[in-house]
Amino acid sequence: MYGIYMNRTITEIQRNILDFIIGEKVDRGIPPTRAEIAAHFGYKNRSTVQQHLKALANKGLIRLSRKISRGIELTLEEKFFIPRPVIGEVAAGNPLTIYPDAIDTVELPSIARMPGDSFLLRVKGDSLKDAFIFSGDIVIVNPNLDPRNGQIVAAVLEDAAVVKRFYRKGDKIELVSENPDYKPIIIERNYSKFKIVGVVIGVYRSMGNKAG
Amino acid sequence: MYGIYMNRTITEIQRNILDFIIGEKVDRGIPPTRAEIAAHFGYKNRSTVQQHLKALANKGLIRLSRKISRGIELTLEEKFFIPRPVIGEVAAGNPLTIYPDAIDTVELPSIARMPGDSFLLRVKGDSLKDAFIFSGDIVIVNPNLDPRNGQIVAAVLEDAAVVKRFYRKGDKIELVSENPDYKPIIIERNYSKFKIVGVVIGVYRSMGNKAG
DNA sequence: ATATATACCATACATTTGTATGGTAATTTA
DNA sequence: TAAATTACCATACAAATGTATGGTATATAT
Structure with a gap:
């Protein structure tokens, strides 16, 4: 024009x-x-x-x-959105595989300034729906925080990743879904193929064009 | 002083x-x-x-x-959170008054870089719960977009603000709650005390310490 | 009473910064 | 073929920037 x-x-x-x-x-x-x-x-x-x-x-x-x-x-994307890599999809329900490279980028609001080592995961599944996290939401994970009981964490379990609520009970760690359809995952103390990746500190959902 | x-x-x-x-x-x-x-x-x-x-x-x-x-x-909050003014509370249910000054600040992730004229509103009420927006969530409002049918908008109605889904039907504008407990608000064409403030382009929810 | 924190001012200075001009060379486009 | 675009270089300069020193004055704490 x-x-x-x-x-x-x-x-x-x-x-x-x-x-x-x-x-x-x-x-x-x-x-x-x-x-x-x-x-x-x-x-x-x-x-x-x-x-x-x-x-x-x-x-x-x-x-x-x-x-x-x-x-x-x-001025990227009308100054408002910045592409950020999503390094994997994470199951709120059953574990899904994490991909070696970024699977995608998501347009976070330039609001979406990530600190150095935080990262994003896209949630799949509905096991956290009672915590108001839904399939498709982007969770912001801070790997520098130690999880406290009741917090939602991202964890790796046998090369797959999950997002669940964290509870330490004596020697064991319990990963609980908010949705009663899914049973808690219980990790014994010396189980080696388990690692807490970080604490979910926020959820972002783009309202895009779609209705809801 | x-x-x-x-x-x-x-x-x-x-x-x-x-x-x-x-x-x-x-x-x-x-x-x-x-x-x-x-x-x-x-x-x-x-x-x-x-x-x-x-x-x-x-x-x-x-x-x-x-x-x-x-x-x-x-260095606020370990460099990670930045206080942003919340300029009002917005009713997803019934309209609430907008305060002349910021009522509060919310600690958005430093992720939370807002573009010049966008702003934040904290949602009160549950009329949008079926759109997965809950009381306490922060909605990001872009005032520079023209709303399209089905989008969620922030609007001012007689000095109060609402967040609802937008539909234009001929001469009238209909603001619909997702929650059937609330009836749609219908605005006639030449009603002067009504103004679309902007389009809700995102929702952010901090996961703080609370288990929720 | 004395020391410290606050709250302004003025002057000064070495660097940094944005910006412009002009040059060479390779590559791409019209 | 001619005209841009790209990709570097060097030099230059006014203005902006961080910073320091020193001054005046008031209020607070020990």
Whole structure:
């Protein structure tokens, strides 16, 4: 509509720079300066970076606030959604296999700033429906927390992953579904093929276009 | 107003500066510089700001990255949660009044980066429970979208706010609860005290400590 | 009474930062 | 073939930035 035709394809170098900017925003909380980008990629001056940034801006992927340090805004998906890898699907009902690589990406709101080592899992199954977690929801898992009784955790059990409520009972660990259709999983103390992956600290559900 | 002297508590001025930093991070995506803070509060130089920042850093509320522009890190809640104002409570059941100021803050994951003009509402009531939105959930409202039939919207009706499913039927707009206990609200075409606030694009629920 | 925290001001300075201009070279597009 | 685009380089500069020092004044704590 507006005379300028936007070429949306970006080069590999531009892609790498964009990824670096996103990574810095996510991990450090602030976008990088030209100098920081140049240092990261080994450029000897900032002009090279500036040209790549202008290219990215022309293609509509970022917006540069003039004269503002670190003034790089992401315009991905109308500035609102950022693709995040979903590293696996996790059974709220019966265990499902975790895939070695990310199975998918989900468009989390740019709200969805993940801290360094947290990750996302998509829930399959309905065993947690009484905890208001449903099939298709994205759970945010923090691997740095020790689970307390009653919290919902993600755990790996024989190369499969589950999301269930956690209870420690003496020597044993009990993983309980909220849904009475599923029986608790009881893990003995010295069972080796079991590992708590992290604590579910949040649930996100996109309301997309679908009705409900 | 000069408060009670206490080493660990922060003063009102420090609180205001902290709020401004959080707001800038949330709204603009980047923390402010000393100069920007000074301009906002009417200080004539940056040294005043620097002293307040040092006070905040001494009290553990922020961390200052030396020589890094905009290098203000929030250390709230282990860097993971950021308080966001909840501008009102919204009835999924019957309308509730919107308060002139933020009624509360909710600790969204720092994941929770909101775009400039989107906002959060906490849902009260159970009229949307069949859409899996429950009392206490935080809905993310994008005011820049035009609602389509079947989408869940936030609307203001005579100074109260509701979250309901939207249907346009000829001249009328129908706001439907998922829960059959509540009757649809029907708005005539030229009814002036009605306004669509935005489309609910996501739901976030923190899993806190509680077992629920 | 003395030390400390708060709350502003002014001045100063070495770096950093965004930005511009101009150059070389390879590649892609029209 | 000509014109862009991409991908680097070097140099330059005004403005912005973090930071420090020192001053004045008030309020609080020991």
